[in-house]
Amino acid sequence: MKKVSVSFTLNGDLVTAEVPPNWTLLKTLREYFELTGAKEGCGVGECGACTVIVDGDAINSCIYPILEVEGKSVTTIEGVASKDGALHPLQKAFLENNGVQCGFCTSGMIMSSKALLDHNPDPTEDEIRASIAGNLCRCTGYVQIVESIKNAAEMIKQEK
């Protein structure tokens, strides 16, 4: 298949991908850019393990066509910590509150909750749960994930 060229911002850097036009954003991230943080848990947009942020919104990258990404800004889990390696409050909170167990859903969880906190720094528990309703986790029962997100919101508030 003839490759297409797609340019967009990836974790703050301008990039161009040369990939087949039927590739998804997830496949492009994993195969072309070797950013394997976003995971394929189902491949059909049901589990959220592939969640990344596109222009501020959390989306399932496994069903997001790469052609749609042209000119947009994509943030993946690899772009969440600052460039000097300092963890984002969500990353710290997930480690401190046991919001991560096997970790397979974690990238997606953090991206969904980051999109939430970027828009809504002071969410209620219902809003938190709604924001990750599309992110399945088999290990935690979600309780400590919700606690992690609440804790991160507090950390962000205190930083400001």
Added chain:
Amino acid sequence: MSDLLYVGKNIPRTIEVDKVTGRAIYIDDLKRPGMLYAKILYSKYAHARIKMIDTSKAEKLPGVRAVLTGYNIPDVRVGFLKDQTVLKKDIVRQFRDEVAAVAAISPEIAEEALDLIEVEYEELPGVFDPIEAMKEGAPLVHEVDARGKPIKSNIIPMPWKFKAGDIDQGRKGSAYMVKDNLSTTWVNQCCMGTSGCIAEFDMNNNLTLYNQTNVVFHDKQRITEYFAAIGLKGKNVRVVNTVVGGSFGTKLDTDIYEFISIQLALKTRKPVKILFTREEEFRALPPRQPARFSIEQGCDKEGRLTFRKAEAILDNGAYTSWGVTTPSVMIMPMSSLYRVPNVSFEATCVYTNNIYCQAMRGYGNPQATFAVETSIDRLAEKAGIDPAEFRLINSNHSGDITPMRLKITSCGLEECINSVKKRLNWGDKKQKQKNRGVGMASLIHVAGGARVYLSDGHGMMIKVDQDGHVDVLESGTDQGQGSPTVISQIVAEALGFRPEDISLTFGDTGLCLWDAGTHASRHTFMAGNAAIRVCEKVKKQILEMAVEQMPKLIKSGFKRRKRKDPNFVEPDLDYSLISSPEKLDIKDRMVFPKSAPDHPYFKLEVSQILRSGLHVGIGESKVVVAEEFYDPPTEMLDREMKGNLSLTYAFGTTGAEVEVDEKTGKVKILNLFAAHDVGKAINPTLVKGQIYGAGYIGAGYALTEEIKLEKGRVMNPNFRDYKMLTAKDVVPVEPIVIEPGDEDGPFGAKGIGEPGLVPTAPAIANAVYDAIGIRISDLPITPEKVLAALKEKRQQQ
């Protein structure tokens, strides 16, 4: 115990920072140079004769490197009862039967090649119900056994029989008796990371298998046996785990896809990766073993249990994996949950053309406990005794030896029941609310290893390099429970180092010593006990080195100071304070005399000593390394299925409060208190994580989760139709952690991986009964079943 620095503390999972930064490498993420991708062609029928396979078109597809079928690989049987081959020939017996496999340069090409393989089948009559399958004249799933002897029945010749005391005697002594039929269905483990592995041979035909198993050494053993049968006897098998994306029992057996990747790697001389899609995960991974129970119990006038008699029929599916051994675990709750003197339990496993089954968190315990605890509730009601009180009357206690010969050491069951009762406000709520109800159920489970193999050992090696960094190597696996954090806490505590000084290497047969596997809630208990013992040896080596090196280091320090400052006078020190290892200790990486912990001169950073000890001279230089193979003094079950197979046991009680919507049939969980005797929480936050997660899976088991099989075909192989609970469903688990301490556990800890799941479903089922007076005897308790039962109840009134 109060002066513990790290054990018992909520140390964050910083050691796993890769998991929150997208850097952790799962099998999905691992690529080997020149790697090929494999796909598997499954059967189109539940039971059929293969008349013809033509792979010629697939072989010609550009990018395809190998196409294998049962007709071009060695005809070798594998599996627990050696009742299947890697690729099936002549006959398929279930929809997941692997008929052919392709390796290609991309997964897409491999997939395309599958479509080009032509298979002609002649459909055979199938059997999809274990009761039907037991009948005379039922279609036979297998015609011959592993030795080629004709098989006359679908009943697997592995009868599970347990007897203790005398059931008739128990009946005679009973004032009240109940008899019930209960059943549970197939559920999928739903690991978020799907199954997969990479097989890679070197040119000497030694294999490295990148994998995500729970049991690296059993995996190695099974593959080594397979090697012997395919002409690779004596070749090495190295199993190396990547980060594991969840397990919940799925990785306890060596699955067929592992053998397929091995065959393809052998054929192509390239690394070959197989990675399941989610659909395959539902269709082609062995789920939790379903079971049908008939259970009878009795008690005397005071409510003391007199007997328990149960029979189980298990739908084994078409082949045999660990599902067939779940009755060995069912015997535990059947015989030993609560004090019951006379017990009989029999289980029959039956071949059908359904999907075959394996292990899932709790093994057979959730199934059996659903039966026991539903029946207990009914018996309490019949005897007119409050069900909580009834459970207290019959509670297990420390010092008990159960009919299975389990030796109960620490036991917090009474406290668990009482705390759940209190938190639920039991007395005020029981039988007092319309459409709302409370219920409880308890559990017993192994928590100090489980001697299911002749060795239940755990090997651990620790080395401390000259910079004072500690490497722990062990063959357990972390499938998410947090072992890197927990084991580093234990090692730091036992060695006098800090958790951040410790690196862990898990699950690599090439580097680590033998371990029976991370299953049966055994890892913290076994690795913790191994760690304490190996740390003792390591510490002794460091302190012996310190006795040699400390005086030298201190004196050379004085010499240096004298050179800089001619007026410096060397203090007159009592070197006897540091003259033997017994007089020294390590804390926070500092070595110091026990008699003078704050001595101004006799306190040295451990790496100074290690460096000095390494650079003494030929014959004198030393490295610090030690190992321990911890194998607890437990017993294999004997022929009567009796024996103390674990060094200690977990107890717990879950209390549920539910609301049932009479219009929709929906059950809402209002409260879920999960009290667990964990011995000692090494990391309370992580212990709660196990209880939250297990409670959540238990709630799904109770209410929503089921693999729907229609004549052997999985009808709901995706997350849209298989109903896993989501964050929005809110499973309000509240852990109650009870810590009586266990004398055999590392720092008093017992296993807690599986227990939280075990009593959840029966607690919810009992609460549903309290709410609407209906017992749903077949899990899950779906709205459809509730509505149908309510309708029936109304019609009867």
